[in-house]
Amino acid sequence: MSSTLVIRDVHLAYDDAQNARKVFDVVLQDGRVARILDASEREHHGQEDNGAVKIIDVEGKGLLIPSLCHAHIHLDKCFLLDRCELVKGDFSEALEVTSRAKAAFSSDTADMYARGQRLIVESVAAGVTRMRAHVEVDTIVQNACLDAALRLKHDYKNCCDVEISLFAQDPLFPSPSSLQPGDNYTLLEKAATSQHISSIGSAPYVEPTASQAKSNIRLILDLAHAHSLHADFHLDYTLDASSEPLIWFLLSDLRARVRTGRWHAGARVCVGHATRLTLFSPAEWSRYAHEVAEDRLPVTLAGLPQSDVYMMGRALAPVPRSTLDVVRLARAHGVGAALAVNNVANAFTPQGPPDPLALCPLGVALFQAGTKAACAALLRSVTTIARVATGNASPSSLFPQVGDVADFVVLHDNPSVQDAACNPCYDRTTIKNGRVVARRRGHVELHPH
Ligand SMILES: [Zn+2]
DSSP states (O other): OOOEEEEEEEBOOOOSHHHHHOOEEEEEETTEEEEEEEGGGHHHHOOOOSSSEEEEEOTTSOEEEEOEEEEEEESSSSSOGGGOOOSSOSHHHHHHHHHHHHTTGGGOHHHHHHHHHHHHHHHHHHTEEEEEEEEEOBTTTBTHHHHHHHHHHHHTTTTOEEEEEEEEOSOSSSSTTOSSOOHHHHHHHHHTTOTTOOEEEEOGGGSSSHHHHHHHHHHHHHHHHHTTOEEEEEEOOOOOTTSOOTHHHHHHHHHHHHHTTOSOTTOOEEEEEOGGGGGOOHHHHHHHHHHHHHTTOOEEEEEOHHHHHHHTTTTSSSOOOOOOOHHHHHHHHOOOEEEOOBOSSSSSOOSOOSOGGGHHHHHHHHTTOOSHHHHHHHHHHTTHHHHHHTTOOOSOSSSOOTTSBOOEEEETTOOSHHHHHHSOOSOEEEEETTEEEEEEOOOOOOOOO
């Protein structure tokens, strides 16, 4: 049956003052954007709320943007803080306490499902309709995280595209002298044959040696190609200027694959963290932009600011506040990078909600970026660029376009792009395929006397 949803009297993401003040009616039909109309002409095109037509009246107070996307989030490791005692709070402790918590995952799958469910529900309520969801596969958890993710993907398929990414957090090589990968790799290789997964990835920095880290990258790219998956790396997660940035190895290896037909068209590589790249000179960034553009390498960087800034550089003095500056990268080097939440309530990132939009005010402060153009760049990093990072390019603009997939979030109390990025409002309506899938409303009771 044909369905129509009209978002009435809503602002669109214009940056010039005249258009930014205007309000529009956006008509969604059968899961696509059908028409975008100047609201002042409504008497000529007006539609009434009835059985076939639903209307969301934004009353000129809110903004319509593409729905939010988690470019990078850990579905299995969320909401673990209550069972992970932090004493030092550093990275090695986070690995250790999370490993201990992981040991219980396979014996309590109901708990894992419930934590993942909470993450999905809170994310959709915030405006998310797509996520790259990392789930670990290794000798500790076997396939328990994957199995829970597959159930969640199915159960929430009408609200959110849960794009499952198999993730090797632990080393693929068992010891520094190993020439061949061990049991963790065998399990990952087997899991890669599963249906309904979209990506495979690893954290090469955990390998015992630099050469094994490079082999780790090759093995993951091989598996991605063999099973038509996207690839996803936690890469160059360091602020040690003397360390070799593995991004150059990754680009070179990927280029060879692209040039010799050993990479599927449409398959993308997402690189998360990449804090080592914050030490790049302008010349190194020019080299990066040139290498990616020359062969149209399908690579997207994803800064994970809540984790990067919380965890990195603790031994340095002064402690640097380093994460990929997505605003400057876009402006100075034409490099579009995503911002992503990464972890929610665990030892790697104890703070922050599962709301990608909450990264925008953090970015305004970290990147000293509060102009209208900077705010638009921040919104793109959690919407359109985040989608590209996960292998999906529609909607492709902050503006609705006729024919676009109708995946949007209404920010009911943010009338402009700048307001939305600087101070995201609470009240939101999430729309997926032209259908309302979540309404989030705050309720204030004031008792002045
Ligand atoms: Zn991560």
